[in-house]
Amino acid sequence: MSLNPNVAKVTDRIIARSRDSRGEYLERMRAMAAAGPARAHLTCGNQAHAYAAMGQDKGALAEGRAPNIGIVTAYNDMLSAHQPFETYPAQIREVARAAGATAQVAGGVPAMCDGVTQGQAGMELSLFSRDVIAMAASVALSHNCFDTSLYLGVCDKIVPGLVMAAASFGHLPAVFLPAGPMPSGIPNDEKAKVRQQFAQGEVGRDKLMEVEMASYHGAGTCTFYGTANTNQMLMEFMGLHLPGASFVAPNTPLRAALTEAGVKRALEITALGNEFRPAGEILDERAFVNGMVGLMATGGSTNLALHLPAMAKAAGIQLALEDFADLSDVVPLLAKVYPNGLADVNHFHAAGGLGFMIGQLLEAGLLHPDTRTVAGEGLGLYTREPKLLDDKLIWEEGAGASLNEKILRPAATPFQPTGGLKQLKGSLGQGVMKVSAVAPERQVIEAKARIFHDQGSVKAAFRAGEFTEDTVVVVRFQGPGANGMPELHALTPVLAVLQERGLKVAMVTDGRMSGASGKVPAAIHVSPEAAAGGPLARLRDGDLLRVDAVAGTLDVLEADFETRAPVEADLSANAHGIGRELFASFRANVGPSTEGACAVL
Structure with a gap:
């Protein structure tokens, strides 16, 4: 053809x-x-x-x-x-x-x-x-x-x-x-379930360790x-x-x-x-x-x-x-x-x-x-x-046909007609979302923002019971120039629990999610990053955000947004320990995530 x-x-x-x-x-x-x-x-x-x-x-x-x-x-x-x-x-x-x-x-x-x-x-x-x-x-x-x-x-x-x-x-x-x-080890959905139970305090560390060791074995x-x-x-x-x-x-x-x-x-x-x-x-x-x-x-x-x-x-x-x-x-x-x-x-x-x-x-x-x-x-x-x-x-x-169409389908009858990644672009910058595991009804979320500067603060807010309504969790100052752009995969169980409680939740970040990120809509790699004065740095708690993976948009719906001054974060804690001091030149010279977040080319 x-x-x-x-x-x-x-x-x-x-x-x-x-x-x-x-x-x-x-x-x-x-x-x-x-x-x-x-x-x-x-x-x-x-x-x-x-x-x-x-x-x-x-x-x-x-x-x-x-x-x-x-x-x-x-x-x-x-x-x-x-x-x-x-x-x-x-x-x-x-x-x-x-x-x-x-x-x-x-x-x-x-x-x-x-x-x-x-x-x-x-x-x-x-x-x-x-x-x-x-x-x-x-x-x-x-x-x-x-x-x-x-x-x-x-x-x-x-x-x-x-x-x-x-x-x-x-x-x-x-x-x-x-x-x-x-x-193959323990089924992945069973592992994910126990991770969520641990996040809610329903099982102890011994059970979590048992399941993790059965998965990675x-x-x-x-x-x-x-x-x-x-x-x-x-x-x-x-x-x-x-x-x-x-x-x-x-x-x-x-x-x-x-x-x-x-x-x-x-x-x-x-x-x-x-x-x-x-x-x-x-x-x-x-x-x-x-x-x-x-x-x-x-x-x-x-x-x-x-x-x-x-x-x-x-x-x-x-x-x-x-x-x-x-x-x-x-x-x-x-x-x-x-x-x-x-x-x-x-x-x-x-x-x-x-x-x-x-x-x-x-x-x-x-x-x-x-x-x-x-x-x-x-x-x-x-x-x-x-x-x-x-x-x-x-x-x-090869066989010329799928041997299990619950896993692998021909191009004529795919799981969905479009691919697994979506570009998002709007007043908050541009980023990507993995949509292949996100249910269609969760691919558009309009809700108030909660602003965090590290993933530990998100977990603390979850443990304190602060998430009681539809929320867009914004984790900023996680880009390559701020702290090397770490994955925020540890937030997946927390956000999945909120979603299972019936809330509409999404995450927006200039950081990364794991390659195994799944059912929670996450607008990631948002650029320009907050540490460079990007739009995320102008957000406030309570701002109304719209994350739309169908239209491919990422917007803040506040009239005064463009006139705000960007906030700055104290990034000194990311500068030392575990070898981070040796990577200061990387953080200072890294390119934007839209171009691969590369520090050497």
Whole structure:
């Protein structure tokens, strides 16, 4: 089918907007590629330092005739999703040797868990960790010893940071190797229910701990459809994974086979061979449009509205919120995965997963079919399903139909005709809302505002019984320049309880919500932020606000609003402790959330 005209229009607009910056980027990358293999430009002393500890691989490295893989790893064993990466480097080196090549761990990058830091001071480093990861990966690859690269990362800021680095080193091929999701645990709706009971004091900490440990219980990605799993979707839609690699469980024969295949593919697409596929050319405007389409069709994480512009900027491409909005208007919601439904990613994968979804969107003309990918030419390769046949990895066409239409539907009969994110714009600035889990009757709320400057104050007001009427909870001075833009996911149980009591509630903030934000309407990433004198800084308790996800508006309905002076907040408590003092330059130099809240580009 021909490309949907709205998708074509958005793509053309991005190409036009990015013409100069993308042209300059490609010129730089092609000049670096034309210079030839990087090791040829190193002195013998340079190389001797790099190869000194490489044992049996030293001879091959010194000859420099076979490809050398640079591995950038986000391994640690505090993130369940990243713990399986502990054994990857040894496997990668073994596969490379068998192919007559070499591999080295170029460096490690930090990888923090938002699940650990939710509601804690450490969350104020979370968003900026993405930029640190991009910088750390760049330091690793700056040794200039590599012909191709493998990136080991899964979770929230890690994949975006690694993509930013892969784009910065866009003259090199880049293959992303996932680890896969943990087995399904306690049902997500049961976990959410106990969290709400705890928020109301109906159960104790022992019961909450029991349920949380039953939910997060093994190696692999958390199984709800938050930012980590949205990242994995994105890597397939953008062609940086091998087809079908995202949601295969860790520590299984198929997972190991896919890792081996990823290593071999990284070796096949270097400039030393005949199928050169540098990352900078894979990461083009069409790939980013495909990624945004996947975000809408799956009802994915709101965090990607920050990360995609930052990733694109690293490749010389300029995305805007209007691009997300216009694609959301034409892309149907095909998946219901928690928090948008009861299923988890394992159930989604079993129902047909990304392969079925990509096939449906291609047939509907909603994806660019002709993108370059690490697997080959065209996104159609990603409708296939990896399998082991007699211990050999093969790809077969998927089932061609959803195996559970309560989880995954064809494009002709979607869960809803439009996508999972909505742009909001009005007198309070512009932001986004994840609407895929918000009931239609809750997508328009007009109510008085309660103003808070931190999430602890919201919880205190809830415990004091102060929320007795329909309310728009405004949590301001939570933007990137104020305190690093922490997620406010810890407010989800509180607001959900108010909603279940029959109140109409919404949240408006210049901060973030978790990628797992769900049933409570939340206008987030509001820009300009309050710390920059944005409209949120002029709000007062009792102001009448209208949050309208149907019309895409975010307004204050007070006649004197424009004449008010913005308030200022004491942000000194956010400046020190848990390493926050080291991030002062990030807070001072960060760009607006509408452009990715990036401090390094």
